[in-house]
Amino acid sequence: MPSYEYRTVEVDSSVMVAGLGGNVDPPVGRLNELGADGWDVVAPITDKRGATVSLLLQREA
Numbered sequence: 001m002p003s004y005e006y007r008t009v010e011v012d013s014s015v016m017v018a019g020l021g022g023n024v025d026p027p028v029g030r031l032n033e034l035g036a037d038g039w040d041v042v043a044p045i046t047d048k049r050g051a052t053v054s055l056l057l058q059r060e061a
Contacts, residue, residue: 003061008045008054009034031055 011027031041038059044052 004058005061006056006058007039008056010054011052 009027009030034057039057040059041055042058043056045054045056047053
């Protein structure tokens with residue numbers, strides 16, 4: 001059975017409303033760098049209001 005390691009990447013919650021007229025770019029460059037190192041985004045982490053504050057990443061250890 002494979003084992004995994006996990007990490008989080010903080011994001012600006014206003015990224016989630018950028019399509020509604022906001023001017024914020026998602027952290028695509030950073031996610032591309034992490035993806036090249038084998039990391040996959042597996043889930044958003046939200047605050048009590050439901051705003052995404054970080055992303056949970058995993059890769060096989």
